[in-house]
Amino acid sequence: MIKLIVPDNLAAKRLDVALATILPGHSRAQAQKLIKQGFVSLNDRKAAASCRLRAGDLLVYSLAGTEAEKINHPAPDLPVLDATADYIIINKPAGLVMHGPEAHGAATAADILKKKFPEIARVGDDPARPGIVHRLDKEVSGLVVVARRAEIFDYLKKQFQERQVRKEYLGLVHGNIAKDEGEISFPLARARTRGKIAARPESGQSQTAANRPARTSFTVEKKYYHYTLLKIIIRTGRTHQIRAHLAAFGHPLLGDDLYGTARTRRLNKKIGLSRVFLVSQRLAFQIKENDWREYQISLPPELADCLKKLKPKPDKTG
Known part of the structure; x- marks a missing residue:
């Protein structure tokens, strides 16, 4: 349980609006769900989402479930x-x-x-x-x-x-990417669709608090017919960054119905992958200055099996 004395800047706000403000990454709808499920109390009593707060109220909430x-x-x-x-x-x-x-x-x-x-x-x-x-x-x-x-x-x-931690991901995207490497730098903002992030092309967009800068680099690891396997490095750490960036780039991840198109959703269903093809594969960090620790994992079986079903494109570099 987390306890909070309501400050002046939240006074007169609805409970659901205030809760969404307090909890980063939570929408008003998610705040309402927490309230409805009984994970929020006001002055030791159950309160409605529409209840107006007063400075000095005791707000108690839980994010862990019962x-x-x-x-x-x-x-x-x-x-x-x-x-x-x-x-x-x-x-x-x-x-x-x-x-x-x-x-x-x-x-x-x-x-x-x-x-x-x-x-x-x-x-x-x-x-x-x-x-x-x-x-x-x-x-x-x-x-x-x-x-x-x-x-x-x-x-x-x-x-x-x-941004000193080194994080590498492996992802399989729809379509073939012509360049062997590249960077996507569309700013990110919350989309109108619940739970979704929008990647907005930089041209014509002003940098506001709603548009957060984000950078995603990629290198082509292997090309298949209709798909491309990428090594991905994020230079920033935004919610859904890789998924939103690749979708805006025109190459949504395999299995990602949230950010895909009607066509890619049909293909996802045809392949039968029940998850997003994206893995945090390599992680390196320091526990003290110049004392680096590095970890790397293989693809999980369901993703390795998925790749076996695809037909590789011939390497034209030879």
Whole structure:
């Protein structure tokens, strides 16, 4: 549970509007869902989304769901690849939410980690995100580092903020990309479609708070008929950045129905992949100055099997 004394700047606002303001990455609709599910109270009483706040009110909310709900949702397997005294490396599977109400009462990666490593409950800026300094979308799998000590949390957080952490992804996109490498730098903003991010071409767009700068670099790893396998490096860490950028570039990721077109959604269904073809495959960071730690994983079986179904294009460089 997180407790907050309502400040003056939130006075007179509706409860759902205020909650969406307090919680980064949450829409007003998501805030209303939290309120409806009973995860929010005002002055120790259940309140309606339309309730107006007053300065000094006691607002209490939870992002983790109730334990009773989690009993009905068995925790999925969460592979721990390494566990040092300073940090934990996990290989998050697709379909597992990192933290928060998006799990709809099911266990999150944060819940599973707290059971295995109880000490992380005291690490970090928010009890709902114990030791977590970065995240992956629910639909994406791969490497995540979680801090076990406050000092390491702060050190890792600073590296992510200063873009010193090296993160590489592997993704399969629809269509063939002519260039062997490139960079996408469309600013990102929340779209009108719920849960979606819009990538806006830079021409004619003013840089406002709503349009956040974002940079995604890619290198072609292999070309298939109708598809391209990419190594992807993000220079910024925005929500849905890779997925939104590649879709705006005209090459949505395989399996990504949210950012795809009607045509690519039909192709996704034909191939039968039940997740987004995107993996956080390589992660490198420092635990102290010039003391780098690097981790790399192979493609999960379902993605490796997907590639076997595709026909490679002949290499024209020889």
